[in-house]
Amino acid sequence: MKVFSVFGVSQSGKTTTVEGIIRELMRRGYRVGSIKNIHFQGFAIDTPGTNTWRHRQAGAEMVVARGLRETDVLIPRQLSIEEILTFFDQDYVVIEGISDTLIPKILCAGDEAEVEEGLNDLVFAISGRISNRLSNYNDIPVINALSDVERLVDLIEDKMTSCLPFIHEVKQCHACGVSCRDLASRILRGKATGTECLAKNEVVIDVGGQELSVDYLRQMHIKNTLIKVLANLDSYDGDKEFFIEIRKRNNGMEV
């Protein structure tokens, strides 16, 4: 699963850029998910008076609306990007409106001042309204997501050859010799692959005697899921090492 972010100030063309990218990734046969980061204080997706709203008002910590054509999981707190990514299993996840992570980024801007404001070492393309006027800025390609989306998505495919093994800096690690930000920047420039990351080999997966190489993000996803499921068992009591064996289905049972 490859994750990147489209960010920039309001009215710079973020959503239009994201729409173009999603359509083109889909056209190429990829499965795509997206996250929209919403800064608006009053944002609430449910409507006062609905049954789901009443469940929430009564105190439910999580409410799911299960419709005939959609399922909506409503969680009354802001989750971290790491937590949110555990919901996805698509090929690509596009995030709109996040700039404070180590995720590779496309910067949307209306003019040079907005580019200068947003530019950093994790930006691999510039798009948005400024792409009507410029095609390059300090050797970073400026690409219009309406008229030239194929070239933009070619660049995404090229840059996202590896998924990042982390989203934020892994504190007190430096096991690979550099900071996570430096490693992210090197991966983006094709000078590292992500396998250099040595953070926390806490989850070891063995298939037929071969150990799988599992990156840090997936390790944390697996560990947190298992602990969440096991925490409800009377027979499990916390921070212990454990082994799990997943057997092949060995009979005709179906559910």
Next chain:
Amino acid sequence: MKVFSVFGVSQSGKTTTVEGIIRELMRRGYRVGSIKNIHFQGFAIDTPGTNTWRHRQAGAEMVVARGLRETDVLIPRQLSIEEILTFFDQDYVVIEGISDTLIPKILCAGDEAEVEEGLNDLVFAISGRISNRLSNYNDIPVINALSDVERLVDLIEDKMTSCLPFIHEVKQCHACGVSCRDLASRILRGKATGTECLAKNEVVIDVGGQELSVDYLRQMHIKNTLIKVLANLDSYDGDKEFFIEIRKRNNGMEV
């Protein structure tokens, strides 16, 4: 995690009953989640024109709205109850509007005809508008969720001593000697505990040399999560047995 359903025809008092139950469970210190099953054809929680709506229209398979005070996971298809339950880790999950599962049930009704229509061996209480007039129906307690919610939640606590190891019939199993429905009914009547269920020991968890007793629902949750995470790895190729070791955190690293 204990799961039960409140069902009945429209206007029978389902949402009012669910509200009362959630409030009382919370008052007793439990963490509670809920699911509302919506039969209305036109149900859609998002509003045409929003950025998340535009992501979905562009083709995103899953869209997350990450607000300052809420996170909403929008999935454009109806998930099964089993899939939805994997989102929860609360003590209790109350489902409104589902009758076609093996989950223990509270029937809401406005009159005797509606009780007769809905009654079955998995109903352990009756509530809703009829509870203004009756206190018992064929030896099943009829309890008002507004005036007598403590007694209703006492009954829930009493009946939900065990969580069901399944939600629907496990096809072609009968390993325990009876159907899943019969076992569910026996659990509800205190004549079985759920540990009788022998469905599919596909997931074996070992903590310090002791094998944990993990019910079928949790086994499927763990297996499906792991396969979903591993499916994205180039080094994993499908339906094989595998072993996972979760190690204790052995240094001061934090994230």
